[in-house]
Amino acid sequence: MALTTRRMIEENGNTVANRTPKEGRAIAFLYKNDDALTSIFELAGTKEDDMTASAAWTLASDPHFLQAFLDQFLDPVTLDHIEWDQIQILMQNYMPNKGITDLEVFQPDLFHIILEAKKGWVLPADSQLQHYSNRFSSQTVHRLVVLSECNERRFHKMFPDPFLGGIPLQYMSWESLYELAKEVHAKSKHKQKFWLQDFIHYVEKVVPMQQTDSNWVYVVSLSDDKPDGWDISWKDIVEKKNYYFHPTEGGGWPKNPPNYIAFRYDGQLQSIHHIDDYEVIDDFHPFIQEIPPGAINPHFLYTLGPPIYPPKIIKNGPSIRWANRAWCMLDTLLTSDTITEAREISVAR
Template identity: 40%
Template sequence: MAELIAHGRAVTNVFDLIGDLENDITKSIAWCLIKCPRLLEKCIEDLLKIKINSEDTIVRYQVSEADKGITDLEITDNQNFYVIIEAKRGWILPGYSQLQLYSTREGFKTNPAKHKAIVSLSECSEEYAYRKLPRIKDTRLLHLSWKSIYEMVDKVRFESTHSQKYILDELKRYIGRIMTTQNQNTNWVYVVSLGKTNAEVISEKGKSFESDITYLDIVRKYHKYCCPVGGGKGRWPKEPLTYIAFRYDGKLQSIHHIESYVITDKLHQFIPEIPDVILSNMHFVYTLGPAIIPSKEIRVGKKIVMSNRVWAHIDALLTADTISDAMDISKKREESYS
């Protein structure tokens, strides 16, 4: 079969053609909701705990109201329920100002529906979202995770027609791809500095706590590495890593394939020496594969200072004289490909 490539990526389902930005994802979901009535009904039933008739329902995409922003989705029957959905990609939640603005929309306030809610839709788990979502006076805030929609597809598939099953299967593949997953077809390595000081964490209330274990010993003792999801100074990656390398004492020490990972805001359950507190932001906890030890000494190089984190191709990292050289070689390669 011929292969379709769009924007450098293989297209495996029709929704890949739309794209994977937040607006693209919202459009894809909206289309599936109107084409697969049991998915629409299941979605509202799970959120509001009521039964609905999809034939009486209107799904609106990007509704604008003067000085009140643009909503991603609005779903209503204008009688029994009215839901505004704000979709985000990744482990992100809408903030207070956005949700408060939506709660004051005239269309939302004056609608006669008995059951009304503003729903955040993102990769965040329901448990995490309900701890972190702000409170808006007189407004019901709910959360729906991509994982929940993924699971809903399986539940409603057998109640759907043949053509609807095809759309649902396409949606499942699409959601599976946009959910946080490793890129297994990469040779990029993220090179980080491992400190020999005790690890520190910041709680959700902004208080700093020092642990009883060093950053280096977390790797040595537990074969794990923890870092924020797209946060912190210098911005950590939002997507999970495939390879990670550690440097200390002025040289490259090891490279590891990431065997598995979880996303959490409590590190204590994985590293007992870290205080049992809820963190200010979500963290990746990576389980490391066996160490790949360089066959020669590879120094850091002049371009990397302090605890700078850099990217390099794995083969360049193992053969160059310095990490700086490996970084330059990798960049030049990528430029030649484009």
């Protein structure tokens, strides 16, 4: 008997409706090393080359995404002369004495974009990019593009000159590429939407990004202590400098910057702040002069918005002790009698 969308079957003597999978949904949950997979791209992996491959496949699969990408780097005259069926995308293209490119997008005799992709806040060295400069033909519009997780300030600090060996040098973050995919999703056809959605889910999982629509608050403790050699306390870093920082990896710290952060000391909640901006730093001193210069492991540095003060005294409660950190929803944190209660209500939702 052929399987239909809904058929009647006999089960334990009763007639019941067979529950068949809804179109567009996975039939079962898929795990790899105890990690739930949300995108087909995760099957390849999450290393730098895997991330580049996911972008290349999605660009090649959706003309709206490809056009939105090219709009970021090409002038209107060049865009008007594009013949879309002539565009080629190359991955891992090796040429003697000219390096191996991560990704190339070009139309012969019209334009040529070489993209150097990095995972994390790493940026390529000048020498690496210089390898690519002699790949360009003088007959084409050419661009060198760096794709990374860092922000533009960090990129322009490392590459203050908009040209490298006479070649225009531009920057795009993984988050910007992700936003382009979200923007064109509504314009795309059904099959293209599938690849775009998979790419969106993939980037959300492998690239640290602030969830700006989240009302979860990360609650941390502050003290008057000054680490050896510092001329500023943890409390003053927040209340006088309007900053907070923590390692990007390890120690149970968030891998993605939260939308809100709250501070507690003296046994109670003191303030809640929106995180207005963030970046990854490898030295505290350029931002906080009271801390001596020196290389550190990568840290998220948060720029804090104005304080939101609790409307009443909100004590720590029994389960928030010492330097414990907690996640609470914003409304629970403002209405509960203790941080412990706010966390319990948030987790129960």
